[in-house]
Amino acid sequence: MHAPDATRTDETPQTALAGLLDGLPPRQAAQAVDRLIGHYRGRTPTDAPVLRDRSDVAAYAAYRMPATFEAVRAALTAFRARTPDWAPASHIDIGGGTGAASWAVAATWPRDGHTTTVLDWAEPALALGRELAGQAPSEALRTARWQRRAIGDGLALPDGTDLVTVSYVLGELTEADRQAVVAEAARAAQAVVLLEPGTPDGYLRIREARDRLLAAGLRIVAPCPHGAACPIEPGADWCHFAARVRRSSLHRQVKGGSLPYEDEKFSYVAAVRFDAAPAGARVVRRPQIRKGQVLLDLCAPEAGLARTTVTKRQGPLYRAARDVSWGDVWPPEEEPPR
Numbered sequence: 001m002h003a004p005d006a007t008r009t010d011e012t013p014q015t016a017l018a019g020l021l022d023g024l025p026p027r028q029a030a031q032a033v034d035r036l037i038g039h040y041r042g043r044t045p046t047d048a049p050v051l052r053d054r055s056d057v058a059a060y061a062a063y064r065m066p067a068t069f070e071a072v073r074a075a076l077t078a079f080r081a082r083t084p085d086w087a088p089a090s091h092i093d094i095g096g097g098t099g100a101a102s103w104a105v106a107a108t109w110p111r112d113g114h115t116t117t118v119l120d121w122a123e124p125a126l127a128l129g130r131e132l133a134g135q136a137p138s139e140a141l142r143t144a145r146w147q148r149r150a151i152g153d154g155l156a157l158p159d160g161t162d163l164v165t166v167s168y169v170l171g172e173l174t175e176a177d178r179q180a181v182v183a184e185a186a187r188a189a190q191a192v193v194l195l196e197p198g199t200p201d202g203y204l205r206i207r208e209a210r211d212r213l214l215a216a217g218l219r220i221v222a223p224c225p226h227g228a229a230c231p232i233e234p235g236a237d238w239c240h241f242a243a244r245v246r247r248s249s250l251h252r253q254v255k256g257g258s259l260p261y262e263d264e265k266f267s268y269v270a271a272v273r274f275d276a277a278p279a280g281a282r283v284v285r286r287p288q289i290r291k292g293q294v295l296l297d298l299c300a301p302e303a304g305l306a307r308t309t310v311t312k313r314q315g316p317l318y319r320a321a322r323d324v325s326w327g328d329v330w331p332p333e334e335e336p337p338r
Helices: 026-039 054-082 100-108 123-133 175-188 200-215 249-255 316-323
Strands: 090-094 115-120 145-148 161-167 189-197 219-222 241-246 261-272 288-290 293-300 304-311
Touching: 026 054, 054 100, 054 123, 054 161, 054 189, 054 219, 054 241, 054 261, 090 100, 100 115, 100 123, 100 161, 115 123, 123 145, 161 175, 175 189, 175 200, 189 200, 200 219, 200 261, 293 316, 304 316
Parallel strands: 090 115, 090 161, 115 145, 161 189
Antiparallel strands: 189 261, 219 261, 241 261, 288 293, 293 304
16 A cells, blocks of 8 residues: 555546437436436346446436546545555445446545456446546556456455445345455455445445444444444434536436536445544534524544534634534544634
């Protein structure tokens, strides 16, 4: 592994995606996306993909890839904040499809030199991912390896892999395959970052995976401020966060919305085998700003889930609270300016 450089801002897939649907009538693209959203995630076994051909993959990538990219980048940003002197020299994206997580890794650690391998069983997705990555500024993306592989029991990863990402994949797998993938990632990698949709079911999959990572000897560094049992009562609530996504014209065509953005909800966990300190506390709901006070819902190391009120009398801390966002560490680790 090597030390990270300052983050660059041009490592996003939006430019590469811009011309992806040229020549595909908007109505046809919308119909393809509706079908894929309804069937691709969560109800399709990994040996029978719904991504049948390039037009299917193009429609799905144009619709979903920006949201997946922003969610993974948000999770990796929180992870990097806990491990500022670490960066991966090797990255494997399990079930990576068209490569959204690999773009996020390149954006988070923009120094050229790390290797990326994307594993997926759907050849059309791999082919399109390779095509998009060929337009990327990052050498790591342009030289990434795209390998067709069954995702599940029997998957084998190289020992000593620095970073393994698994995003929006666990829900597609059987319970046995899900357990096998998490176990193999925990065995082979120095760092593991897992994401699922920010739904109650997605959270439960992340919670189960978190327990397996802990049992395998890894340390949780984000979003949790501790390695103890999750304090949320299953069925009563769920832990999730949001990433802001700039909507493409396809988003607006399919959803019929006028806003230029949407918020992608996701649940995640990041764990490592090396020394790293988790956050002191994490903001787990949108802050509520009221007259003269800010209400923050936190997950804290000792207190578990708790609400704290920051008032105007607290001066710099109050000003910091007005700027804090859902998912941030609290209190700020650098003293707010006076």
